[in-house]
Amino acid sequence: MAKRIFSTLLLWGTILGGLYLFGAHAAIVMLTLLTALTLHEFYGMTAKMGARPFHWMGVFIAALMVGAPYYISYFTGERDVGGIPTLLLIAALIISCYRVLGERDTSNRVETIASTVGGLLFIPFMLQFLSAILMRDADSGDNxxxxxxxxxVSKFCDVGALLTGLAFGKHKMCPTISPKKTWEGAVGGVLISAGLGATIAFFASARLPEAMTPLIAALIAVPLAITTIVSxxxxSAIKRRADTKDTGALIPGxxxxxxxxxxxxxxxxLAFFIFEFLQ
Structure with a gap:
């Protein structure tokens, strides 16, 4: 627990320090790096399941999915949400279909295509919506x-669920997937996310969209926190299927x-579409 707390504080310090010095550029660089590393770990786990994804091609395309839309928008002024990532996803599928014919045999061609493209859809295509939030109209607040x-709101749901579960957890939520998670912990995580969301909205009202009052922020935080738990x-299900306890050892604790x-x-x-509705 001590390592986890120390690593969490160090991470937040690094993030806030980078954002203070370099703003959104630091955010995009960190997001691109984390996305590429996440897909790298995902492909490593699918390999343990017997699939043979086109590992480095996928990681390269993942970085483009997250970083390219923001910088194209930054230099040209053209806002792109989903267009470039969708084209890259289609390109990955076509290239994978070509490559499997010469680089894989009949025992794993389907698994190679499914794991390569499925990983790109599940990780960078979804995470690039954080880039899309950064590209929202400036009039809607500080992106x-x-x-x-x-x-x-998302990360403190995890923290809240962990602490509440340790203190009050009795009823297992999904014992076959994550034995330590409890319904009491989940409720605590959602409540802490809602409270934190409202608190930030109150103290940072000048930087958030005008429509995002503390009450609205708390209401928005609830479905986001529930989705965080599902995510x-x-x-955990992927790790269990790959018979892996940790996806990596990048950060102690x-x-x-x-x-x-x-x-x-x-x-x-989900947050992107909610914020678009609020605009």
């Missing part, structure tokens, strides 16, 4: 603050990059 709000369970991004994979697109 960087909006991303930080989302990350805080975390999906990562926490694990790999996947353990950092897991809660954002499903919440990022």
């Amino acid at each position: 960087l603050a909006l991303c930080l709000w989302l990350i805080a 975390d369970l999906i990562e 926490i694990g790999g990059a996947f353990d950092l991004t897991d809660s954002l994979i499903l919440t990022s697109p």
